Amino acid sequence: MKLVIANPSPYARKARVALNEKGIAHDIVMDIPWAPETVAPANNPLGKIPILLLDDGSVIHDSSVIVQYLEIVYPEPALLPADPMRRLEHRKIEVLADGICDAVVLIALEGNREPERRSTDWVTRQTAKIEAGLARLSERLGEQTWFLDDAMGIADIAAACALGYLGVRAGKLEWRDRHPNLSAFSDRMEDRPSFQVSVPYSQPIPRFR
Numbered sequence: 001m002k003l004v005i006a007n008p009s010p011y012a013r014k015a016r017v018a019l020n021e022k023g024i025a026h027d028i029v030m031d032i033p034w035a036p037e038t039v040a041p042a043n044n045p046l047g048k049i050p051i052l053l054l055d056d057g058s059v060i061h062d063s064s065v066i067v068q069y070l071e072i073v074y075p076e077p078a079l080l081p082a083d084p085m086r087r088l089e090h091r092k093i094e095v096l097a098d099g100i101c102d103a104v105v106l107i108a109l110e111g112n113r114e115p116e117r118r119s120t121d122w123v124t125r126q127t128a129k130i131e132a133g134l135a136r137l138s139e140r141l142g143e144q145t146w147f148l149d150d151a152m153g154i155a156d157i158a159a160a161c162a163l164g165y166l167g168v169r170a171g172k173l174e175w176r177d178r179h180p181n182l183s184a185f186s187d188r189m190e191d192r193p194s195f196q197v198s199v200p201y202s203q204p205i206p207r208f209r
């Protein structure tokens with residue numbers, strides 16, 4: 001199987017970490033969904049990565065659906081608990097983490113518009129979502145090692161990918177001092193081999209009018 005990713009994407013990183021944590025053999029296809037030569041629209045009508053290309057020709061897109069697929073076909077090690085209500089709790093934290101990333105992406109895109117077209121109100125609105133999202137993540141984690149129960153799951157992976165992404169696209173936020181528990185959690189997660197092979201770096205985004 002092949003995973004189409006862009007290096008900085010936290011959503012792609014989530015899928016990539018899941019593949020590596022489960023020890024699933026895969027190839028990485030590096031893509032830039034903003035570039036004219038992107039392969040994303042040919043495989044996903046939404047033109048977004050990550051996209052999982054299976055050997056039988058089928059295609060799965062959206063990081064959470066990719067993880068769900070991996071969980072069904074490669075159940076060990078489990079990244080979601082067996083209990084449906086506990087699974088829901090993982091998904092709630094995943095959605096929160098992804099929502100933080102969505103707001104970071106929207107701010108980055110806004111910053112790429114021509115200066116006279118940029119909206120400070122929009123940036124303020126998105127920044128509030130990031131701050132509130134981080135406060136909720138911090139509250140949910142508390143002093144625990146993992147967000148839920150006693151094992152790493154998709155909640156932890158998604159949260160760590162979001163925190164890692166802040167370093168790439170939102171360096172000025174200074175969230176670490178305000179949320180030392182998230183800071184220590186992020187450092188712990190970044191030490192894992194699955195995170196080490198997927199360290200994000202900044203990639204230019206083209207200017208939209």
Ligand SMILES: N[C@@H](CCC(=O)N[C@@H](CS)C(=O)NCC(=O)O)C(=O)O
Binds near residue numbers: 008010012062
């Ligand atoms: N909900 C999607 C979000 C994916 C997403 O927004 N990917 C970005 C890269 S970080 C993308 O491909 N954007 C290209 C575009 O919006 O045209 C997921 O979790 O996979």
